[in-house]
Amino acid sequence: MSPVTLGPVPAFDVADPGFRITSDEVHDARERSWYATTPYGIAVLRYEQVNKLLKSPKLRQGSIAWPAHNGVTEGPFADWWASWILNKEGAEHHRLRRLMNPAFSPKLIAALVPRFQALANELIDGFAEPGRCEFVAEFAEPYAARVIAIMLGIPEDEWPVISTESATIGLAMGVTLREDLPKIEAALQRLYAYADALIADRRAHPREDFVTALVNASRAEDGRLSDTELRDGLVLLVFGGFDTTRNQLGLAMQTFMRHPDQWRLLAERPELGGKAVEEVMRVNPTVRWVTREVLDDFEYEGLRLTAGTTVHLYSESAGTDPRAFEPGFDITAERKPHFGFGGGAHHCLGHFVARSDMSEALPLLARRLRDPHELPGAHWLPDSGNTGPVRLPIGFTPAPSPASAPTP
Template sequence: MSVDIVPNQFAVPYLDISDPSFAMQSEELRNAREASWYARTNYGIAVLRYEEVSKLLKSPKLIQGSAKWPAHNGVHGGLFFDWWTKNLLVLEGEDHHRIRRLLNPAFSPRLIKDLVPRFQELANELIDDFIEKGECEFIGDFAEPYATRVLTILLGIDESEWPTIARLASTIGLALGVTFKQDLDKVDAAVAELYAYAEDLIKDRQANPGEDFVSRLVLASRDGDKLNDEELRNALVLLIFGGMDTTRNQLGLAMQSFMRNPDQWELLAERPELGPKAVEEVMRTNPTVTWVTREAVEDFTYQGLEIAAGTTVHLFTQASGTDPLAFPNPELDLLGEHPVHYGFGGGVHHCLGHFVARADMSEALPLLANRLANPHLTGGDEWLPDSGNTGPIRLPIGFTQRG
């Protein structure tokens, strides 16, 4: 591992996080975390340990830094750039508070709770299609259709639309990987198509409001302070992209985690009420969003490190969630009691859609465990780079049918 030597002669690890071979779950990262609470990177500072991630996530001296992600990759214009720099993920201050306040009512726990029986039916329908074969390609046969069809149910659109939604969200997801610039043309084309899709959906709900999420957004936009058409569209594109891409990836990572911890899979099969805990443990130990990005808004010093205004600070949520200083037994443990994790981010930018993700995954995982025994890799799995937003592209598995 290469190091920078700072004036106090402390050896600071250096991590090349733009290298597609860089891995969060690697000896290099674990060694860096053991040596120091932070590392220098080609994008700024990376914070590696739980205590420091926890404190800096809430620091008013840091703002959301993801707005600069396109620029870090040499992208300074285009449809994705325009959408990205105006969506809730990167807005700050009153702009962020206002849009979040207007979006909040649409994320009604009551609405989500009423949909849970349909989530359960959907999971079982998908499992029924491959259970007799004793094998499946988990992403294509379960994770992607489940995540996307849950989204169509939430949005109140026909479930047959799911392949279109999945294709567009997956393509936009390429923008969050280290191969962003080479994928830019495909990403911009997907944003254009999803813009048109969202605009048509909004117009339909403005004319024919119902009880679904989009109708709630549209109705909220008519009351006093309202979302304009562009804000509505941008919010809907964010929901479609974030709701499908991250949940699909997270389900794949959950299966990976349980294949590595078969005793925990058996425990989940025996005790399905542990479904919510299973989600929290997977999000802690193996999240699809492996870091969140902040930017220093002023010069300040933290634990002896001088951080200049404008510095990019990556808070490594995956590394912090398995930091042995905070988690003496950091492995997946459905019966363990752990401090709060940051798999959904934290502070004012805590993921707005966490209710949905928690609800649909906490239903899916126990149903899978109840029906599939001894899941194992059969070869041919393909993965996104293990940094930024990660997860399996293909995950062929074998299993034994229970019962």
């Protein structure tokens, strides 16, 4: 269904392969209107409206119907998709969130920080050529996959399995979902086998770790996570945690290469790692839009929204809205919250993990990869939905690891 509009507003052809969500076209439209129309519903462009609509009880998570839109209404993938905490609403969503939250506690994640730091240095030490690397294949992809392996307590040398199966499941986000379904469901079954083995192991041999915290999760009013909820949640963590971190690290490098003064500052002040992550995700998030669906007809700022309307909340457009932010990229600035992890009831459950692993990686990269610059051969996912580099060759001036630097 389409919204009922009250006069001419900007219109985006988001199905056009040339459409870019971070383009001047979108930013110019933001100055004329708080929203635009698209073939799929409306696009919300300004910070204030994105902030309010993300939290509105009159909208629900919008991705639940994606498999059905592509003719996939039953089977393992459809069941898994429907199981996502992201796609649950109301009491069931809150129950799952309350049970899972302790596993994502800052205390548990903080204990892994030395591992994240050692991993980042190891990968940089292992670049095939001095002074250059293919950033996705040599750093972002293995870093994201091995962080997941560390969290789950599986051998880190199995990271290619995490990477390969997650990338295959990622085909479900595209318009070829139906034809790719056999590959997607085979990858899903392999990750289910991982999850089942992990659950059985932690029940027999509990540890002070993430998986044990999930296995033991219980509350008097909420009961326990079922076996199905445990395995579905673990597979979602593998897929979502890998894809988001890999893409966001590549986007961070793109952003810092455009702002070399900020890269040098990060190298000098590694304590700014956390703020660097927030600033990158404000101006260059991998999640370009957050999807919601209107539950019942209502009017908002002169626009009548009808039930079933898709609402895309443009996170980059909101994050760079001059009504809310001073222009520029500054990792020392105090900013309003960005929407790179969504917002409202569906705020990303794993945001502590992503914030922690990236805030450790970026300062180490800044210290050791001086004056980075893009080399020919980069290839990018489309600038819509979720994006990031597929390949990102970069050159840099190498600096030694602090551990290997000579003592003065």
